[in-house]
Structures are given as structure tokens and as C-alpha cells.
Amino acid sequence: MQTYNVLVADDEPEIAEAIEIYLRAENMNVLKASDGLEALRILEEVDIHLLILDVMMPRLDGIKTTHRIREQRSIPILMLSAKSEDTDKILGLNVGADDYLTKPFNPMELVARVKSQLRRYTLFGSYQAQDNEIRVRGLVLNQASKTVSVEGEEVRLTATEYKILELLMLHKGRVFSIEEIYEKVWKEPYFQAENTVAVHVRRIREKIEINPKEPEYLKVVWGIGYKMEK
Structure with missing residues (x-):
């Protein structure tokens, strides 16, 4: 152990x-x-x-x-x-x-x-290295090296931020509720974690978006949750 x-x-x-x-x-x-x-x-x-x-x-x-x-x-x-x-x-x-x-x-x-x-x-x-990348236009997540880049410039994410982004990029276009994101990333039952998820999403946007207030990649679907734009 x-x-x-x-x-x-x-x-x-x-x-x-x-x-x-x-x-x-x-x-x-x-x-x-x-x-x-x-x-x-x-x-x-x-x-x-x-x-x-x-x-x-x-x-x-x-x-x-x-x-x-x-x-x-x-x-x-x-x-x-x-x-x-x-x-x-x-x-x-x-x-x-x-x-x-x-x-x-x-x-x-x-x-x-x-x-x-x-x-x-x-x-x-x-995480076992896989020689593949997930791409959404200029946003690239490399599962082998656990790195993320935007237009060729690497951005530094925490482990939690990486897992959220990976989840959304693996399912481009699908809307995930806050509850789904929390339970899939945190691996524990959801309970009053709206702020926790929202803050992490905001930090991701600040790192990958040119204008976080008008996101190109990580979109909010009001009243439902978040999705990675195709």
C-alpha cells in the first residue's frame, strides 16, 4: 500500500x-x-x-x-x-x-x-498513456501527456480542472448538469456543490478562452449545465 x-x-x-x-x-x-x-x-x-x-x-x-x-x-x-x-x-x-x-x-x-x-x-x-488527442478547433487536450493547449500555447490546469475539461471534451456537444459533472469528477454524491463546480468552470474559462465572458469553447446552457461546443 x-x-x-x-x-x-x-x-x-x-x-x-x-x-x-x-x-x-x-x-x-x-x-x-x-x-x-x-x-x-x-x-x-x-x-x-x-x-x-x-x-x-x-x-x-x-x-x-x-x-x-x-x-x-x-x-x-x-x-x-x-x-x-x-x-x-x-x-x-x-x-x-x-x-x-x-x-x-x-x-x-x-x-x-x-x-x-x-x-x-x-x-x-x-493515467495510462494513450497516444491520442482530443481537439476542438484550437483547443487540444493530450491524454498521453495530460497537457492542454490553446492555439499552440500550453495552459496549466489543476487535476480537477483537467478532469472537468476532459469529460466535456470527450463528449463534445453533450450538456452535462452540475450534478453529473460533480459526481463524475469528484466521485462522490452531489450535495449543494453548485458553487464548487461553477468556480472550477470559471477558472477553466479564464485559462482557455480569449474572452471568458463570451466563451468560444465551454458554454453554459442556462438552467441545465455546461457543454463543450462542437
Whole structure:
């Protein structure tokens, strides 16, 4: 059984220690940081498979840390916050977080979400190479190299963004509901995840569309869902 390295960045030691106990029980190796700068340093030294980041931390908070990580890496990021407002959740997802939990959280839910993210990341990273490309005019998704380019220029997507785009490009012209997208990509039952899917779609558009407000590729079908234009 593979042992995953999970980095927990939280300035509250008791929370980090509690997370460590539950994840170690699942055969995961846990490293801890007290702020974003320490987390970035550990990332340079250790092969980390998933990050759990608190939003409010000294020196460098979770939002800024996520932004800096996403400039170079696509590893899963689960964000923690004591705030429950949708605006805080959307902000975290907008800068590149893959999932979000509000404190106080159920430890078993956290473990389930960590496992779900690791499962998707592992499948994404170890996907058997296929020498084929999916093309929609200037948009090209290469399943062998897991890369996406627009008019010859490569764009950097997170693992979750890649899976959403791959799903839509494999079924060009078909409309997928938000519920379908969530359950096919996240591999878990859909429950109040409209914002989660919408934020990821918006981030994809910002990366592949010339004008995200007038998308050429990833279209919304109002009241139904999304589709990849043929």
C-alpha cells in the first residue's frame, strides 16, 4: 500500500495534531507547518501529495500560499477556515483550492475528502498513456501527456480542472448538469456543490478562452449545465 505525504499548515497546534492522528490511522505520513512560508519550504524539500491549508495564518495566509503554489504545482489543496460565508469559500476555490471545509469539522469527513482528492490525483497522475488527442478547433487536450493547449500555447490546469475539461471534451456537444459533472469528477454524491463546480468552470474559462465572458469553447446552457461546443 502506498503511503501518501500530507502537509498540514495550521497555526493552531491542537488542530494540526488532531488531523495528524486521524490521517496516520489511514497510513498517511503527515508533515506540519505553522504558516504559509514554512509550508512552501517543506514543499521544496519533500514530495507532498496533498496539502491541508488553514486560511488564517501568520506571515503568509492560506489564500496567498495557494496562489503561489498554483504558479508551479497542481497537487490537491484542501482549505480550512473558521468562516462559513460563501464568499470566503469562493475566494479559496478561485485561487486554486480543490476543496473546502469549515471549522469545526467532522474528522471523518475530512478523512473522506482527503481520500477522495488523493484518489483523483493518483488516477490523474498514473493515467495510462494513450497516444491520442482530443481537439476542438484550437483547443487540444493530450491524454498521453495530460497537457492542454490553446492555439499552440500550453495552459496549466489543476487535476480537477483537467478532469472537468476532459469529460466535456470527450463528449463534445453533450450538456452535462452540475450534478453529473460533480459526481463524475469528484466521485462522490452531489450535495449543494453548485458553487464548487461553477468556480472550477470559471477558472477553466479564464485559462482557455480569449474572452471568458463570451466563451468560444465551454458554454453554459442556462438552467441545465455546461457543454463543450462542437
